[in-house]
Amino acid sequence: GGDWQEDNGVWHQNVFAYYLSISCNHCEDPACTKVCPSGAMHKREDGFVVVDEDVCIGCRYCHMACPYGAPQYNETKGHMTKCDGCYDRVAEGKKPICVESCPLRALDFGPIDELRKKHGDLAAVAPLPRAHFTKPNIVIKPNANSRPTGDTTGYLANPKEV
Numbered sequence: 001g002g003d004w005q006e007d008n009g010v011w012h013q014n015v016f017a018y019y020l021s022i023s024c025n026h027c028e029d030p031a032c033t034k035v036c037p038s039g040a041m042h043k044r045e046d047g048f049v050v051v052d053e054d055v056c057i058g059c060r061y062c063h064m065a066c067p068y069g070a071p072q073y074n075e076t077k078g079h080m081t082k083c084d085g086c087y088d089r090v091a092e093g094k095k096p097i098c099v100e101s102c103p104l105r106a107l108d109f110g111p112i113d114e115l116r117k118k119h120g121d122l123a124a125v126a127p128l129p130r131a132h133f134t135k136p137n138i139v140i141k142p143n144a145n146s147r148p149t150g151d152t153t154g155y156l157a158n159p160k161e162v
Contacts, residue, residue: 018143025136032062124149
């Protein structure tokens with residue numbers, strides 16, 4: 001994001017960029033489960049939001065409802081897929097594969113209360129939606145260039161041109 005500004009014939013830029021690793025946030029109040037007509041998208045007792053691929057009818061309502069775009073339609077399989085939090089690995093005492101394989105060690109996993117104690121409780125930066133909509137189980141350690149949620153400084157008016 002950013003732009004160029006002229007000041008007495010001299011141009012200055014304030015271009016910025018930052019990266020977010022966004023997958024499913026296994027929200028406390030997931031929008032995707034509320035719109036699923038088959039019940040395939042559901043929240044497990046351990047808190048993971050998963051899709052039962054045998055029950056999913058591929059209507060894509062969950063994708064439309066999720067403000068993070070986590071559920072994705074798999075053309076080959078004919079149903080929705082998404083991060084399942086590696087719940088099998090977690091049950092074995094391991095961390096999700098994305099956490100273990102992140103080359104920059106930028107990801108962490110654990111009980112959300114412990115993560116919030118360790119890293120703070122920020123759960124949204126631009127371009128993410130406000131956290132109160134779904135109460136995502138995510139903690140973001142903001143980049144120095146990050147903007148608050150709702151900020152449109154880096155908004156792309158026509159992403160097809162990029």
